[in-house]
Amino acid sequence: MNYATIKPVDIANGEGVRVSLFVSGCTHHCKGCFNQVAWDFDYGQPFTSEVERDIINLCDRHYIRGLSLLGGEPLDPNNIETLFALCRNFKQIFPDKTIWCYTGYKWEDVNHLEIMNYIDILVDGQFVQELRDLRLRFRGSSNQRIIDVQMSRGKETPILWR
Ligand code: SF4
Numbered sequence: 001m002n003y004a005t006i007k008p009v010d011i012a013n014g015e016g017v018r019v020s021l022f023v024s025g026c027t028h029h030c031k032g033c034f035n036q037v038a039w040d041f042d043y044g045q046p047f048t049s050e051v052e053r054d055i056i057n058l059c060d061r062h063y064i065r066g067l068s069l070l071g072g073e074p075l076d077p078n079n080i081e082t083l084f085a086l087c088r089n090f091k092q093i094f095p096d097k098t099i100w101c102y103t104g105y106k107w108e109d110v111n112h113l114e115i116m117n118y119i120d121i122l123v124d125g126q127f128v129q130e131l132r133d134l135r136l137r138f139r140g141s142s143n144q145r146i147i148d149v150q151m152s153r154g155k156e157t158p159i160l161w162r
Pocket of ligand 1: 026027028029030033034035036038071072073103104126127
């Protein structure tokens with residue numbers, strides 16, 4: 001897996017102050033995508049064990065509420081194995097911090113994935129330009145849902161956060 005950017009302090013992509021990882025590669029190709037350069041799976045740099053260690057160290061600050069995964073597409077089959085390992089390690093070290101994941105897939109299509117054991121909040125669905133609303137918190141278009149993953153597991157209809 002390649003990644004484009006790590007934001008060591010981010011307040012725009014999830015609750016509280018967070019560390020955000022933007023991975024490379026996305027096949028959704030939404031019209032009006034905010035990050036088209038990251039459609040390319042080869043964009044950016046390789047995600048190595050050193051990079052993972054850097055992220056864990058960045059998260060090990062008392063004011064960091066958790067880790068956010070964005071893209072690109074974190075749940076793409078090309079990226080998910082690496083992120084599964086990152087999420088598992090993160091939760092072992094920081095059981096009280098949260099993981100937010102932004103995906104272009106819908107909850108109904110990804111809720112069975114093993115990585116959901118570690119994700120607290122899933123912001124789901126493709127970006128739809130016609131539904132773009134700047135007043136929305138933590139999402140770009142009104143079709144996207146902010147889902148409480150642990151509350152929603154095993155349920156047909158997802159439980160929305162707050
Ligand atoms: S899912 Fe996200 S990264 Fe992928 S095309 Fe849509 S807006 Fe862009």
